[in-house]
Each structure stands twice: as C-alpha cells, then as structure tokens.
Amino acid sequence: MTRRLVLSHLALVTLVLICLEIPLGYVYTRAERERATNAATEEAESLADHTALSLVYGHPEELARRVDVCAERVGGRILVVDSSGKLLATSHPLSPAQRAGLARRPEISAALLGGDGADVRTSTIGGVQWLSVAVPVRHGGTLHGAVRLKVPTDAIANGVHRVWLVLGLGGLGVLTAAALASFALARWIGRPIFELEHATRTFAGGNLSTRASATTGPPEVRSLAATFNRSAALLVHLLAEQRAFAGEASHQLKTPLAALRLRLDNMEPDILPHLRGSLNAAMTETDRLGRMVEGLLALARMEETALTPERVDLDSILEDRSLAWSGLYARQGVRLDVIGKPEVTTLALPGAVEQILDNLLSNALRVAPEGSVVTVSRRVTANGAEIQVQDQGPGMSPEQRERAFDRFWRARDAPAGGTGLGLALVQRLALASGGEALLLPAPGGGLRAVIRLQRATPQRSTSRRSNLPGLPYPRRRRPRAGAGSAAGRTGKR
Structure with missing residues (x-):
C-alpha cells in the first residue's frame, strides 16, 4: 500500500x-x-x-x-x-x-x-x-x-541548455521532496491500516484478545479501528456468554441427571412387570439426555481452549480404541475389524482422535445389524493419513449426509438414543486438528465416515496430554451403544 x-x-x-x-x-x-x-x-x-x-x-x-x-x-x-x-x-x-x-x-x-x-x-x-x-x-x-x-x-x-538543466534539476528536487513527503504521508496512512489488517488476521486466527490501535493515522482509519475494537469486544462478550451458558448448563444438569438415573435404577426391582417398558424408556431417555449434556460440555470446553495440534500415533490409538470397544461389539453380535497400517505420524489436537473414534464407533454400532461387520481402515495419503469407519447399516441419503454435521439435527427414521451432537463434535475436532471429516456412501450399503489428518513434521514433538473432556466408555449394566457425547451419526439419522 x-x-x-x-x-x-x-x-x-x-x-x-x-x-x-x-x-x-x-x-x-x-x-x-x-x-x-x-x-x-x-x-x-x-x-x-x-x-x-x-x-x-x-x-x-x-x-x-x-x-x-x-x-x-x-x-x-x-x-x-x-x-x-x-x-x-x-x-x-x-x-x-x-x-x-x-x-x-x-x-x-x-x-x-x-x-x-x-x-x-x-x-x-x-x-x-x-x-x-x-x-x-x-x-x-x-x-x-x-x-x-x-x-x-x-x-x-x-543558455538554453542551462535553463533546461536548471528546470530538470529543479523538477528532480521537487520529485525528491514529493517522494519524501509522499512516503511520510503513506506511512502515516498505511501503518495503522497494516496494524488493523494484522489485528483482524490475528483475531480471525483465534486470538480474541487482539485489538487495533485507534490513536494513530487519519480520522477515518482511527474510526475504523475503533469500530473494529467495539465489534471484537462485542463478539468476545457474546462468545463468552455462549460458552458460559453451555458450560454452566451442562455442569448444572449433570448432577440431577445422575441422581435421576440412580433413582430409576433403584426402582427397577420394585416395578410391576407391565410398567417395565415405561421404565426402560425413561432410562433410555435419561441416558440420551446425559450424553447430550456431555456433548455440549465437550463442545464448550473445546471452544474455550485454543490448543495446538500435536503428533499422534494412529496405530497405538486405533489399537487402544478397538480393544475398548471390542467387548461391547461382541455382545451386540457385531464384528469389529481394524485393517491397514499407516506407519505415519499425524497432527491432531490432544485427545481428538480418541474422541472421534469413540463417536464414530458408537454410531456405527447403533445402526449395525446383528452379524454385520464394522470396518476401521487406515491408509497413508499424500498429505498425511486417512481413517475410515464403515458400517453395513441403512446408510444416509445425500440430503441427510449434507446436514449430518449440524448440531442437534436428527433424521426422522433415526434410532432412539441419539442426540445429534456426535458428528458435530467429530467435525469440529477434525477441523481444529487441521484435517477434515466426510460422510460417503459405503459400497453395498451403509455409511463410510472418512477422517483425514495432516502429516506431522519430524521436528515437532510434544507429549502434552489432552485437556479436552473424555468420552465415557460403555459401562452400563445393560449393553448400550452410546459413548458419552457420541450421539453423532445415529442421532442424526
């Protein structure tokens, strides 16, 4: 400029x-x-x-x-x-x-x-x-x-040559003075604009405390910087209010929900046979509400913290999560296969890959017919690695796949128990890790969830643990397909 x-x-x-x-x-x-x-x-x-x-x-x-x-x-x-x-x-x-x-x-x-x-x-x-x-x-x-x-x-x-020389030197002097004055004026005008651009870029990058200087430059630029600062402050206030509401509401609801679930469990031995169906329905809805609260809390905490993607080992994570879910899959009569070996280190937020897999495996189990196979595959790509979770369920239409990542959206024919937050959390975690999340039709029916992550450079290395909320694993007395806030894909069907 x-x-x-x-x-x-x-x-x-x-x-x-x-x-x-x-x-x-x-x-x-x-x-x-x-x-x-x-x-x-x-x-x-x-x-x-x-x-x-x-x-x-x-x-x-x-x-x-x-x-x-x-x-x-x-x-x-x-x-x-x-x-x-x-x-x-x-x-x-x-x-x-x-x-x-x-x-x-x-x-x-x-x-x-x-x-x-x-x-x-x-x-x-x-x-x-x-x-x-x-x-x-x-x-x-x-x-x-x-x-x-x-x-x-x-x-x-x-004499004529001397006059032309004097005119040329005079013009050169005027141009030099004009260049110096123009440079000073341009710096006076341009510097606050550059600072405003840098503040806008920094603010858009996640540093919400960034503000532009509104004390230098022309009046129009100072007015623009002041307007940006007011807009940024208002946006920060709105985000803080939203996060505070989600976090406080989630925390306030967890305790009464846990107490309600415990009371329902204690009522089970004394309930009459013809009322057991209503009790089971109430317990199912209580579990679904609890998973929804966990999902809201996870999203709120993820938005509050600006984490940096770190190096993760996909092999160890896949082995750990497949072992955690294999028992529940076996009780449901569904086989869980893990194939491929990427042998590549990728970048992801701390704990993000674990939560993504928990949500996708929970969703796949919820729609997988008894005797079917859920396949988790991984492969190396040009930019990193790709994880795919494929089931043999009813799948989704193109319109449903397009809306599946919206918060709280669930298809009309979706199985009971979903919250519509699982896939929203999956997409947010993938994007925050520098990757992407896709939903594609699986060959022969079903759905194929694709998670793409970037390759980690050899220089980057850290062992910081995640401070994102973990997803509770299924430990209910009766087998459940949900996994905490993993209300995801089945909740959107």
Missing part, C-alpha cells in the same frame, strides 16, 4: 511538472532566440545608418573602424558592400573568391533588392551554427549597399 501511494503521488507530481516545465522551457528558448535575433537586427540596422552617413560624407576609414568595433562587441563577423555587391569593409579576412561572390549570397542579394525589412537566416559552417542578418543601406531613398552581420548561436544554445 505504501508503494502504491508513493507511486501515485509521484505520478501526479511528475504530470504537473511536465505540464509546467516543458512549456516554460519552450517559451524561454523561443524568447532567447527572438532576443538574439532582435539584438543582431538592431546592431545591423545601426551599422547600416552609420554606413550610409560615412558613404555620403566620404569617410570610408571611419566605416572600417566602426565595423571592427561592432564585430568585436557582438562577437561575430560583419561586412559591408556597396549597391553593386563590391566589398567596402569587413571585420574578417576574405579570399578573392569569397569577395567576388558576395553579391550572390542569398541574404546579401535580398538586402540589395531594396527590401524594407531585414533578411534573417541560419546556417551551419564548420559545425558551428550562425545567425545571419542582412539589412539594406539607404539614405534619402537611395540604396547605397548592404550590411551583413553574422553571430554564432553557441551562446544562445548554452
């Missing part, structure tokens, strides 16, 4: 200088040439009057002296001829051939014709440009001869 402002100002100043200096230089050049021509003409006419008097009163020696004085004064060459073209006086030597051809010279012959004005011509002799002025010599209406005066134009050219 600074460069563009400086260049635009310099272009404008250059245009103004061109419009002023070039006409001024041409005017001065023309004036100098006219002045030199007028001076030479006046000198020639004065000498012509003196010549006429000298010829009339018979003083030729006085004419020769006057010619030498005038030639020395003007720094040129002067000669006087009579009406027949014969040389009367000269300030410089002439060869016999030059003397014989004087009457044929264009300027002298024009003057001998008896014209009223002076004949002005320019010529170049020996690389030097000369200004030649010839005037007739008259007295009492009688033509007595002609006077020719020649002066070199070097002095005029040198």
Whole structure:
C-alpha cells in the first residue's frame, strides 16, 4: 500500500511538472532566440545608418573602424558592400573568391533588392551554427549597399541548455521532496491500516484478545479501528456468554441427571412387570439426555481452549480404541475389524482422535445389524493419513449426509438414543486438528465416515496430554451403544 501511494503521488507530481516545465522551457528558448535575433537586427540596422552617413560624407576609414568595433562587441563577423555587391569593409579576412561572390549570397542579394525589412537566416559552417542578418543601406531613398552581420548561436544554445538543466534539476528536487513527503504521508496512512489488517488476521486466527490501535493515522482509519475494537469486544462478550451458558448448563444438569438415573435404577426391582417398558424408556431417555449434556460440555470446553495440534500415533490409538470397544461389539453380535497400517505420524489436537473414534464407533454400532461387520481402515495419503469407519447399516441419503454435521439435527427414521451432537463434535475436532471429516456412501450399503489428518513434521514433538473432556466408555449394566457425547451419526439419522 505504501508503494502504491508513493507511486501515485509521484505520478501526479511528475504530470504537473511536465505540464509546467516543458512549456516554460519552450517559451524561454523561443524568447532567447527572438532576443538574439532582435539584438543582431538592431546592431545591423545601426551599422547600416552609420554606413550610409560615412558613404555620403566620404569617410570610408571611419566605416572600417566602426565595423571592427561592432564585430568585436557582438562577437561575430560583419561586412559591408556597396549597391553593386563590391566589398567596402569587413571585420574578417576574405579570399578573392569569397569577395567576388558576395553579391550572390542569398541574404546579401535580398538586402540589395531594396527590401524594407531585414533578411534573417541560419546556417551551419564548420559545425558551428550562425545567425545571419542582412539589412539594406539607404539614405534619402537611395540604396547605397548592404550590411551583413553574422553571430554564432553557441551562446544562445548554452543558455538554453542551462535553463533546461536548471528546470530538470529543479523538477528532480521537487520529485525528491514529493517522494519524501509522499512516503511520510503513506506511512502515516498505511501503518495503522497494516496494524488493523494484522489485528483482524490475528483475531480471525483465534486470538480474541487482539485489538487495533485507534490513536494513530487519519480520522477515518482511527474510526475504523475503533469500530473494529467495539465489534471484537462485542463478539468476545457474546462468545463468552455462549460458552458460559453451555458450560454452566451442562455442569448444572449433570448432577440431577445422575441422581435421576440412580433413582430409576433403584426402582427397577420394585416395578410391576407391565410398567417395565415405561421404565426402560425413561432410562433410555435419561441416558440420551446425559450424553447430550456431555456433548455440549465437550463442545464448550473445546471452544474455550485454543490448543495446538500435536503428533499422534494412529496405530497405538486405533489399537487402544478397538480393544475398548471390542467387548461391547461382541455382545451386540457385531464384528469389529481394524485393517491397514499407516506407519505415519499425524497432527491432531490432544485427545481428538480418541474422541472421534469413540463417536464414530458408537454410531456405527447403533445402526449395525446383528452379524454385520464394522470396518476401521487406515491408509497413508499424500498429505498425511486417512481413517475410515464403515458400517453395513441403512446408510444416509445425500440430503441427510449434507446436514449430518449440524448440531442437534436428527433424521426422522433415526434410532432412539441419539442426540445429534456426535458428528458435530467429530467435525469440529477434525477441523481444529487441521484435517477434515466426510460422510460417503459405503459400497453395498451403509455409511463410510472418512477422517483425514495432516502429516506431522519430524521436528515437532510434544507429549502434552489432552485437556479436552473424555468420552465415557460403555459401562452400563445393560449393553448400550452410546459413548458419552457420541450421539453423532445415529442421532442424526
């Protein structure tokens, strides 16, 4: 921006200088040439009057002296001829051939014709440009001869060159001053804009405490910075209110939900047989509400903390999570297969891959028919690694897959027990880890959830543990398919 402002100002100043200096230089050049021509003409006419008097009163020696004085004064060459073209006086030597051809010279012959004005011509002799002025010599209406005066134009050219040089140096000085002033003005204007841009980029990157300086720069920029600061403060306040509400509501609901679940468990031995269905439904809804609270709490805590993706070992994580879920899968009559070996270290938020797998495995188990297979595969990609969880359930339509990552969205034919938060949490964790989450149709039916993660560079290494909320594993007395906040995909069907 600074460069563009400086260049635009310099272009404008250059245009103004061109419009002023070039006409001024041409005017001065023309004036100098006219002045030199007028001076030479006046000198020639004065000498012509003196010549006429000298010829009339018979003083030729006085004419020769006057010619030498005038030639020395003007720094040129002067000669006087009579009406027949014969040389009367000269300030410089002439060869016999030059003397014989004087009457044929264009300027002298024009003057001998008896014209009223002076004949002005320019010529170049020996690389030097000369200004030649010839005037007739008259007295009492009688033509007595002609006077020719020649002066070199070097002095005029040198003067014109000096003027152009002065104009050029003056223009260069003005451009230099304009460049310095434009640079200072551009820095004064541009620096707060750059700071505002940096603050906006930093704020968009997650540093919500960033503010722009509203004390420097033009009034418009200061007003813009103040508006940005107010907008940022308002946004931070709204986010803080949202997070506080989600966190406090989740914490406040966990205790009464746990107490309600315990009371329902204690009522089971004493409930009448025909009321057991209602009790089971109440316990199922209580579990679903508890998982929804856990999901809200997980999302709120993840938004509160700006974590940096770290190196994770997919092999060890997949082995650990498959072992944790294998018992529940076996009780449900569903086989859990883990295939592939990426042998690559990827980047992810601490604990993110574990929560992603828990949600996806919980969703897959909820819709997997008895005797089917849920396959967890991993493979190396050009940028990192890819994890896929594929089931043999009913799958999703394209419209359902498009909305599956929305919070609290559930399809009409979704199985009971889902909350609509699991896949929302999966997507947030994948994006925050620098990857992405996709839902694709599986070959032969079912759904294929794809998680792509970036490859970790060898230099990055850390062992910081996650402070994201973990997902409780199934430990209910009766087998359950849910996994804490993993209300995800089945909750969206």
